Amino acid sequence: MMSFTVGDVVAERDIHLTRESLVRYAGASGDFNPIHYRDDVAESVGLPGVLAHGMLTMGIASSVVVAALGDTGTITEYGVRFTKPVVVDPADGAHVHVLATVGAVDETSARIDLKVTFGETTVLGKAQLRVAI
Amino acid sequence: MPVNTELVGREFPPTAPYLVGREKVREFARAVFADAPLHTDVDAARALGYADVVAPPTFAMVIQDQTLQQLLSEPGSGIELARTIHAEQRFAYTRPIVAGDELSGRLKVTGIRTVGGNAMITSEAEITDAEGAHVVTATSVLLVGAGE
Numbered sequence: 001m002m003s004f005t006v007g008d009v010v011a012e013r014d015i016h017l018t019r020e021s022l023v024r025y026a027g028a029s030g031d032f033n034p035i036h037y038r039d040d041v042a043e044s045v046g047l048p049g050v051l052a053h054g055m056l057t058m059g060i061a062s063s064v065v066v067a068a069l070g071d072t073g074t075i076t077e078y079g080v081r082f083t084k085p086v087v088v089d090p091a092d093g094a095h096v097h098v099l100a101t102v103g104a105v106d107e108t109s110a111r112i113d114l115k116v117t118f119g120e121t122t123v124l125g126k127a128q129l130r131v132a133i
Numbered sequence: 134m135p136v137n138t139e140l141v142g143r144e145f146p147p148t149a150p151y152l153v154g155r156e157k158v159r160e161f162a163r164a165v166f167a168d169a170p171l172h173t174d175v176d177a178a179r180a181l182g183y184a185d186v187v188a189p190p191t192f193a194m195v196i197q198d199q200t201l202q203q204l205l206s207e208p209g210s211g212i213e214l215a216r217t218i219h220a221e222q223r224f225a226y227t228r229p230i231v232a233g234d235e236l237s238g239r240l241k242v243t244g245i246r247t248v249g250g251n252a253m254i255t256s257e258a259e260i261t262d263a264e265g266a267h268v269v270t271a272t273s274v275l276l277v278g279a280g281e
Binding site for chain 2: 015021024025027028029030031033045054055056058059060062063064066067069070071072073075076077078079080081082129
C-alpha cells in the first residue's frame with residue numbers, strides 16, 4: 001500500500017507523441033475526428049495544426065499514475081478540463097511532460113494533482129485523480 | 134440552429150451491450166502508453182484479484198461515446214460535431230472495467246448553459262455491467278460554438 005504525503009511526487013514522465021500515436025489512439029478509441037490526423041482539415045477549422053485527442057492526453061496522464069500505483073482498483077474519481085491543445089508536428093511530433101503530485105489527503109482518500117505540459121504550456125486544467133486509501 | 138435547451142433532463146435508452154475484449158484492452162492500453170502489467174498480462178491482473186486484464190481508467194469513454202452518439206444524432210438538437218469541443222471530462226468509478234465485462238451506458242443531459250451564441254452541454258453516462266451493477270459514471274462537458 002502506498003502512503004501519501006502532500007507535496008510528494010507520485011510519478012513523472014516524458015512522452016513523445018507522433019502522428020502515429022494519434023492514429024493508433026484513433027483506432028483504439030474509435031475517435032476518428034480528422035482534426036487529429038489531417039493537416040488540411042485542421043487548418044480549415046482554424047487550428048494551429050493537427051492536435052492530439054484531449055482524451056489521449058487525459059489517458060496518458062492516468063497511465064503515468066497507474067504505473068506508479070500498480071493497480072487501478074483504488075481510483076474513485078478522475079477529471080480534467082481541456083484548456084490548451086497539444087499540436088503534433090508531422091516530422092517532430094510533440095513532447096508532453098506529466099508530473100503527478102499528492103495535492104491533498106484526508107482520512108479516506110488522497111487527491112493526486114496532474115500537471116501536464118506541452119513545452120511551457122499547461123494543457124489540462126484542474127486535472128485530479130482521487131484514490132481511496 | 135442554436136442548441137435546443139429543452140434537451141435538459143432528457144434521458145436516452147441504454148446502449149446495446151458492449152463486450153470488453155482482452156485484445157481491445159491491450160490495444161487501448163498501448164495507445165495511451167499504459168504500461169502497468171495489469172492492462173496486458175492476464176497473470177498480473179489475476180494476481181491482483183481480477184478475472185482478466187484491466188482497462189485503463191479512460192477506457193470508459195468508449196462506452197460513453199456510444200451514448201453521446203445518441204445525443205448528437207437527435208433530430209433538432211442543434212449540436213453540430215464540427216462546432217463541438219470537448220471542454221471537460223470526469224469519471225466516477227465503482228470498480229475498474231475488466232475484459233469480459235458486458236457494459237451498457239445510459240445518458241442523461243444534466244445541464245445546458247448558453248453564453249452568447251455558445252452552449253455548454255453537461256451530460257452523464259451511467260455505465261453498468263450485465264448484472265445492472267454500477268461500474269462508472271462518465272460526465273462530459275461539450276462546448277458547442279455559435280453557428281454561422
